[in-house]
Amino acid sequence: MLRRVVLPTLLKRAAPVILLYFVFALGSYEIPLLLGRSHPQMLSVYAMDLLDSYQLETIPQAYGLAALYTSFMALLLLLLSAGRRLKQKPV
Amino acid sequence: MKRLGAYLALWLQGLLYALPFGILLLLAGMPYWPFPQLWPGWSFQAWHLLWGGSDNVLPAFLHSLVLALSVGALATLGGFLSSRALQQSMLAGWARRWAYFPFLLTPVIYALLLQYFFTWLGWGGSLGGVLLAQLFITYPFAFLFFQGFWTPRVQALINTAVTLGAQQRQVFWRVLWPYARPALVTCFFQTFLISWFEYGLTSVIGLGKVPTLALTVFQYLSEANPALAAAAGLLLIAPPLFLLWLNKRVLLTAAVYEV
Numbered sequence: 395m396l397r398r399v400v401l402p403t404l405l406k407r408a409a410p411v412i413l414l415y416f417v418f419a420l421g422s423y424e425i426p427l428l429l430g431r432s433h434p435q436m437l438s439v440y441a442m443d444l445l446d447s448y449q450l451e452t453i454p455q456a457y458g459l460a461a462l463y464t465s466f467m468a469l470l471l472l473l474l475s476a477g478r479r480l481k482q483k484p485v
Numbered sequence: 486m487k488r489l490g491a492y493l494a495l496w497l498q499g500l501l502y503a504l505p506f507g508i509l510l511l512l513a514g515m516p517y518w519p520f521p522q523l524w525p526g527w528s529f530q531a532w533h534l535l536w537g538g539s540d541n542v543l544p545a546f547l548h549s550l551v552l553a554l555s556v557g558a559l560a561t562l563g564g565f566l567s568s569r570a571l572q573q574s575m576l577a578g579w580a581r582r583w584a585y586f587p588f589l590l591t592p593v594i595y596a597l598l599l600q601y602f603f604t605w606l607g608w609g610g611s612l613g614g615v616l617l618a619q620l621f622i623t624y625p626f627a628f629l630f631f632q633g634f635w636t637p638r639v640q641a642l643i644n645t646a647v648t649l650g651a652q653q654r655q656v657f658w659r660v661l662w663p664y665a666r667p668a669l670v671t672c673f674f675q676t677f678l679i680s681w682f683e684y685g686l687t688s689v690i691g692l693g694k695v696p697t698l699a700l701t702v703f704q705y706l707s708e709a710n711p712a713l714a715a716a717a718g719l720l721l722i723a724p725p726l727f728l729l730w731l732n733k734r735v736l737l738t739a740a741v742y743e744v
Contacts (some may be wrong), residue, residue, distance in 0.1 A: 423593045423684070423685045424703075441593065
C-alpha cells in the first residue's frame with residue numbers, strides 16, 4: 395500500500411514543493427560557505443571563489459559557470475512544463 | 486499522555502530555536518573560559534571593539550538599515566501598485582511567469598549575471614547600485630505576494646466606493662489602504678528581511694565597497710574572530726526581532742488578506 399498508494403499520492407501532491415526545495419538547495423550559498431567542505435564545493439561557492447580569485451583568467455570561468463547554471467535551470471523548467479503539458483493532454 | 490507529548494515537542498522546538506541565540510550570547514559576552522574555571526568570565530571587549538575600536542560596525546549597520554528600509558518600502562509599494570495595474574491586463578500571465586525567474590537562480594548566480602551590466606553602467610560598488618540589485622529580487626517577490634490580494638471582493642469594494650461617489654484618491658486612501666494594511670506590513674517585513682540578510686548579491690554588486698552588517702559578520706567569521714562575529718550576529722538579528730515585536734499583531738496572524 396505504501397509503494398502503490400501512499401507514496402505516489404504524496405509525491406504528486408508535494409511535487410511543486412520538492413522542486414522548490416531542490417532549486418533552493420541547489421543554489422544555496424551562505425550555509426555551504428560557512429559549513430561546507432572546501433573540496434568539492436557547491437556550485438555557487440565555487441563560482442564566487444573563481445570570481446574572487448586574484449587570477450584574471452578565472453573571472454570569465456565564473457561568468458561561464460553562472461551562464462551554465464542558468465541554462466540548466468531553464469532547460470529543467472522547459473522539460474518539466476513540457477512533461478506537464480503532455481500529461482494533461484487528453485488521450 | 487498525548488498532550489504531554491505535544492508540550493514536550495513544543496518545548497523541544499523552542500529549545501532548538503533558542504539554542505543558537507544562547508551560543509551567540511555566550512560567544513559574544515563570555516569569550517574566555519579557561520580550565521579549570523567553573524564559569525566563564527564576562528567580557529565586553531567584543532562590544533567595545535564593535536562600536537569604538539578599529540572594527541567600527543556603525544557604518545555597516547547604517548548601510549544595512551538604509552538599504553533594507555528603502556528596499557522594503559520600494560518593493561512593497563511597487564509590487565502593490567504594479568500588481569493592481571497588471572491585474573486585468575493581457576500581460577498578467579507573462580508578468581507572473583517572469584516574476585518567478587529570479588527565484589530559479591541563486592542570488593549569487595543572479596548577481597554574476599547582472600554584475601557586468603552594473604559595472605558597465607558605473608553602478609557597481611555604490612549604495613544605489615546595491616539597492617537596485619536587491620530590488621531585482623524583492624520587487625518580483627512583492628509582485629507575486631500581491632497576486633492573491635486582488636480578489637473579486639476587493640474589486641467589488643472598489644466598485645461600491647466608486648458608485649457611492651468616491652474619487653480615485655479617496656478609493657486608494659479610504660478603501661484600499663486600510664484593507665491592504667496587514668498585507669502591506671507583511672510584505673514590507675519580508676522584503677526588509679530579504680534585504681537585511683542578503684549576502685551574495687550585495688558582495689558581488691557592492692564590490693566590497695558597500696559594507697553591510699551581513700557582510701561584516703562573514704568577514705569576522707573568515708578572520709576566525711568568533712567573539713566579534715557573535716556580537717555582530719546578535720546586532721544583525723536585533724532589528725528584525727524589534728520589527729516582529731512591533732507588528733506582532735499583524736505578522737503573527739495567519740489571515741494576511743483579512744481586515
